Amino acid sequence: MSPESPFTAPLAERGAEYRTVDLDGEVHYLDFGGDGTPFVLVHGLGGHSLNYMLIGPLLRDAGYHVYAPDLGGFGLTRAADRSPTVRSNAKLVRQFIETVVGAPALVAGNSMGGLICAMVASAHPDLVRGVVLLNPAMPAPRRHPGRQISSLRTLFTPAAVGMYSRARKRPITPEAEVDNAMRICFADYGSRDNDMFDVHVDMAKARRQFPDAMQALGIAARSMFQETISHGAVLGRYRAIRVPVLLIHGVQDRLVPVEAARWAKRANPRWMYEEWEATGHVPMIEHPDRTAKTIVGWVDSHIRPAA
Template sequence: MAAFPGDSPQFEAEPPESRWADLGGPVHYVDYGGPDDGPLLLLVHGLGGSLLNWAAIAPTLAETCRVVAIDLVGFGRTQPLGRSPHIDTNRDLLARFVDEVIGHPVILVGNSMGGLLSLLLADLRPDLVSGLVLVDPAVPVGPTARPDPLVTLMFGAYAVPALARVLMSRRRSLFSAESQAMAVLRLCCVDTRRVPGHVLRQHLELAREREDYPDVDAELIVAGRSLVLVLARRRWLDALMGRISKPVLLLHGAKDRLVPIAAARRVARANPTWRFEVAEDVGHVPQLEVPEWTIDRILDWLVDEGTIAVLGARP
């Protein structure tokens, strides 16, 4: 792997130990620690992801903030065990996690579907959320954006579960878990060589572990279909975002293939109080591809427009 700033020693912290909360079933999360009086950031991954999606930036953020990352139902190490991976289920899971595990408002940091979940929770339970950091959030594409053809095909398949099951089963029979994980990274990144080596290794280890989990394809289809249905309610989502009164930082990769930059620009224009930053030549996961850029933007926002959010997210 090519040398990259993310491979420097400051990013090589050992991953924290797994923790579990009983919220209608076991929920996997990790606590990166941080100052006792620091604002608490709850990191929320996207569709098909896991809390490892934050492993490149969480240790540095924990130098000044309390940092916790969660695996949503059906993803990472949180198996459904009778629960649905539907987006509404995971929104309610986040609410319970903040209420019962954390116990005070948080700053939600959400990527992709995790960004949409953060918006949904901030609207439903504003008492639990003091601010939002949206990293390439899943938002309606809009008429002027041009979705990537492969992404259009992929999300179109979610609308026809039988077709999606056939495609996923065929892919699983042809490719190893590691190959599938790398294919996802290539879709999400402009250059996967930028992903820190130790973080990439953790992703591949988890992919191998999840091979033994039952029904992972069915869970992804349910979650993906529910996401598509929510995003189809464009006017409703636009109104919801307009109601958010908490401080918001919107970060987006200029070369995102899953959520085109035009969609983020439209949302930013409609919400001028939000701070909007673009990562040039970066894809859907800036926190993996350009971790230092992502950290700098978050920390700068926390001491500027996000100061009110910081006060609300302290214990």
């Protein structure tokens, strides 16, 4: 049975399927199909392409061709084939746009994925038409050093829940692993989508068959810390983006404090910024309809049609 098998039926119901491509190693990705401007959705630390299972069809139906890759060391893309560091995964996204998409794309990233999208957009503006940042990874403002340290530490918590429990040989089920992570990321856990939960459990089960999964997560976490510890470096990376940017941040985010997003907006006044109440770290999962509607409206008003 292929690693994609548990996901075939639930994805088919949404008009999506897993595909693979060789980008200096095998990369798995979701193709939601669609016509029009390509849109690449990038997940965060400990996440995977299925984080976009709810919003992907909404963007496709709004007129985009939607893709969501599993980054190196995450989802079904093995760390043996791709390094799990932030910079290596920024290279993966660049190669993905060049090879699979084949045209300049809109990109959206959550948490670490937001930082990766910023890296690609700032270094390769010819490949990116616009950037959507969904609770992106960034330090808190300098005037809140305690929050900065806290945000860097807790950013790794959802991904580490299952890793450390298994490493210490505590009996934790895939269901409990996903439940723990989602409780940290959601503002209102009672609003979770049950189909989304079940698919994430299937992914947790699949990844337990990968002996390199824990090591990859540790490497990615250390890389993430190195990329976000310097306030100036993060600011410079975001300021270097020359295409339009939409920043959405949940007020109840326990991982990246909303003060960080407010600081980023002040430092980048050209950005469009929306701050959402009753929203945690993953707005595209908590509020897929609102997130899709906001993105589509922003693209319509800020991104010029392709020539």
